Amino acid sequence: MVETLEGMRAAVGPDYPISLRVSGSDFMDGGCNGDDIAEICELLDKTGYVDGFSITAGWHESAVPLITMEVPHGAWAYLGRQIKARVKAPVAQGMRMNIEKAEELVDRGDFDAIVMGRPFLADPDVVNKAEAGKASTIRPCVGCNAKCLDMAMVSKPIGCIGNYECNREEELEDENGLMPTEKKSEHPEKILVIGAGPSGMEFARVAALRGHKVTIWEKRNRTIGLSLYAATPPRRYDIRYFGQWLERTCRELGVEIILNKEATAEDIIAASKDYDRVVLACGSKASIPPIPRDPSVPIVHAWDVFEGTAELGKNVVVVGGGDVGVEVAMYIGEIGTLTADELRFMMIYKTEPYEKLQQLLNHGVHNVAIVEMGKKFAPDINPGSRWSIIARTKQLGTKMLKETKVIEITKEGVVVENAEGRQTLPADTVVIAAGAKPNNDMYEQLVGKVKNVDCIGDAVKVARIPDAVESAYKLAASI
Secondary structure, eight states: OHHHHHHHHHHHOTTSOOEEEEESOOOSTTSOOHHHHHHHHHHHHHHTOOSEEEEEOOOTTOSSOOSSTTSOTTTTHHHHHHHHTTOSSOEEEOSSOOHHHHHHHHHHTSOSEEOOSHHHHHOTTHHHHHHTTOGGGSOOOOSOOTTTHHHHHTTOOOOOTTOTTTTOHHHHOOTTSOOGGGSOOSSOOEEEEEOOSHHHHHHHHHHHHTTOEEEEEOSSSSSSTTHHHHTSSTTOTHHHHHHHHHHHHHHHTTOEEEOSOOOOHHHHHHHGGGOSEEEEOOOEEEOOOOOOBOTTSOEEEHHHHHHTOOOOOSEEEEEOOSHHHHHHHHHHHHTTSOOHHHHHHHHHTTOSOHHHHHHHHHOOSOEEEEEOSSSSSSTTSOHHHHHHHHHHHHHTTOEEEOSOEEEEEETTEEEEEETTEEEEEOOSEEEEOOOEEEOOHHHHHHBTTBSSEEEOGGGTSOOOHHHHHHHHHHHHHHO
């Protein structure tokens, strides 16, 4: 490394800055740990060839989540701090940052600068908004990797699940260089939106920017829709930030959001005289497979578990091993494990040996099994997030049966069958996570009775957040 830096300095001269990008710890057996890297940086700093250090964490091969949403913001700050304490050159810290955490760490003097990448895909005006004291208006990066890192890894165009405009500037800009959200519609409308999930609120946001007057009816006492369930499993909370940003932005743009307003076809038809258009963003509804069962066995849906309305017994069997099935199994498996505060207290006061703490972290109060007919669990979760979700689910002791069919649900448990034959899984509670289907019944009731009616998001096709955002953006931009 010294020879390389010496050669670079000789090539560029004394006035050209050289910054060294280095992982603060390999997080790999046999690799360099944080102390090793800090010592190496100190030695390199003394050569005088390095004008600054840019600190990351880990490698692609590391068996540790590095930048996904389960990593706390600023989690790797300690790596930069210990390097900063040993070098004279400026130190910049990267990996899993939002602007609030970045300002806190720099103001505190932990290091000299922060490196961020993905937040600028979510919102290119991150710095401008922060400087103006409007951090709450920044569209958040939720750390999913679905449209950025995962796409880059397979040489596909990158994007952002919450920002449809990302990497589509040339496609969307008009001859004057304006995006659809930067110009008003020539025919402003009054629009009624049914549903305040990601698609409903994204449509309302874009439509409001284009000069339309938008009202949203939402049947629940909250916004965000079904995306709340994706944000409920442990360490998946960041997904909620996007929905919260959408709600704040809509309200700031004058969108009227009416909660606890369940729409019927009759209500919409009656109200349509006051609107030019109705947009249905009703999301999806649960699919319940026709499994023979004893009616005395408690059966709940995964969404009920995420809502906190389901009572769970000791032994829980999850039927369906897609993304929802695996995430609800992980959620249930975490119940009764140590919280961060509990672990901190117990480590400070050394209440238990390390092995006992590991046991308490990885074993909850429920015995959980997942039954999946397909060959792969959670195939729809993007690769950058899937591996750690599956790993944690297994670590919690979850029994995972793939290529397995549920035959029936009896008082003795869930009878399943696979290549090894039949067995009965003990079940005090059965959780159904067998997919969803579009909630588009309303559309059929309104066609021909409402002047203009459109359908977006999961109400058209059950998909994922970026698909909901795309369909909403495109419709709003076209009006």
